[in-house]
Amino acid sequence: MFKPAFGLKNRHLQTLYPAFFRKQIQPKTKTEVFELDDGDFVECFWCEKPPTDDRDIVILFHGLEGSYKSPYIQGMMNALQKAGFGSVLMHFRGCSGKQNRLARAYHSGDTADAKAWIKSLSKRYPKSSLHAVGYSLGGNMLLKLLGEWGDKSPLKSAVSVSAPMQLDISANTINKDFSKFYQKHLLKHLKASLFKKYKSHPMQTLIGFEEKNIKLIKTFWEFDDIYTAKIHGFSSAKEYYRLSSAKQYLKSIHTPTLIIHAKDDPFMTEEILPKPSEISPYVKLDIQEHGGHVGFIDGTVLHPIYWLEERVVSVLSTASLHLA
Secondary structure, three states: OOOOOOOOOOHHHHHHHHHHHOOOOOOOEEEEEEEOOOOOEEEEEEEOOOOOOOOOEEEEEOOOOOOOOOHHHHHHHHHHHHOOOEEEEEOOOOOOOOOOOOOOOOOOOOOHHHHHHHHHHHHHOOOOOEEEEEEOHHHHHHHHHHHHHHHHOOEEEEEEEOOOOOHHHHHHHOOOHHHHHHHHHHHHHHHHHHHHHHHHOOHHHHHOOOHHHHHHOOOHHHHHHHHHHHHOOOOOHHHHHHHHOHHHHHHHOOOOEEEEEEOOOOOOOHHHOOOHHHOOOOEEEEEEOOOOOOOOEEEOOOOEEEHHHHHHHHHHHHHHHHHO
């Protein structure tokens, strides 16, 4: 049971504390460029280097506009290394600091790149058990992927953290009250990336939107309607949200999977949580009263304990023991 640090019970403090106050210990990483079938690429950052033995490998998927610099990724890589796991972060297209080659980018339901990467690892490391951890957008993507794969998944276990399993609800929630702060911050980065697309691709022809109007975009609904949906083959943001939300895929998951979520997550409401009838027997829910969005800070303000890392490592270690 998660117990928020004294003074950090508030949902926004839980969410923001790691970003502003966590002391970073960036793990040593080795970069691998993974070429995709459509001519694009993603950069995958291994903690130290790819393993040469049969140790378990944990594949990490970051959240919207996240990267190897994200505190939750660095913290998890360090915790996994300490526990004896190999780990690798697959950046979504354009998130590693290098712009991807195509006009398209990534989205919450885009499982193709992750599937290709996981299949590649499965072939290259046949003696290693593969596990996955996804955060926020990456958590939604991971759950959708597991549902699509069903009993054909090469993953032995998975953990999804703070996933917006019903995207329209999340887009509505983040456009209210203080949560607009997060929307504004994330859109700032998304719009900057879109501006860059106009410099190297005929974006106005592709999506029918003038570059000068990017600065006028205020909500995720607008951004996803204008760019995300159109460039990725959806008719609208509404259709994109409907088809990409992971909640509808949970019943088809055959991989032991833990969903960690806080009821006070400022990015969404409790309405996104699945009912027992909406999940398969392989899916377990760890729903906490507090924790914010990818927060879960225990201990004290001066001596924080990152409960999330302890919880995830414990789950993966148990899964690894069961496989031994």
